[in-house]
Amino acid sequence: MDVYEAVTSRRAVRGFTDKLVPREVLERVLSAAAWSPSGSNLQPWHAYVLTGEPLAELKKRAGKRVATGDTWDEREYDMYPSVLKSPYHERRSAFGQERYGALGISREDWEARQRAASANWDCFGAPAALFCYIDRDLGLPQWSDLGMYLQTVMLLLRAEGLHSCPQMAWSVYRKTVAEVVSPPDGLILFCGMSIGFEDVTMDYIRTGRAPLHETVTFVEG
């Protein structure tokens, strides 16, 4: 698979089969992803990979919290600004329509949307998940390094025939994740990532992208 194919075939997959992901494949992907760039080569990512019983336990604990209406853990970072200005607001609305429209859920059906979103806590059925932490003392450039690392992981997973779904959702239950992975003090959970083989029987709508001229400006001589 060439890089273009890896990039264009990667998408946030929200339905996985229970086929296990071999440990050696995960190690190969994560060893290669370690070559991701980072400012001054700080390599600020701390990744925890869960499979088997620990992942089942996490899904169980998170599912229980949702079922009992437990409130979210206090935030360590804001996922989005409280007011999302244009054009981000419109893009977010379009995403909601694509995501929930594919499931036949209307804009007004808040409960159905919540039910669909709750599949996050089952990692969409995935048999493996990665949780990516960053040191609380590090700043915005290092958070961006994490993004590069995570994208590299996702592209390498494509090269292995695997799919993924990055999940900031896990940050709202960060304490439950911490109970299972026991990170050292001083780390912030940025996001989780479900990993596995796609359940190709699941319907989905491919998310769109803004036209190039909206996000790229060529300044030419």
Ligand SMILES: Cc1cc2nc3c(=O)[nH]c(=O)nc-3n(C[C@H](O)[C@H](O)[C@H](O)COP(=O)(O)O)c2cc1C
């Ligand atoms: C940092 C990050 C966090 C995300 N968190 C979630 C999440 O919690 N749950 C989810 O279903 N999708 C999540 N997504 C997936 C995005 O919704 C998805 O990447 C976006 O809509 C573009 O669609 P595509 O990845 O299928 O191309 C996240 C993506 C990123 C990059």
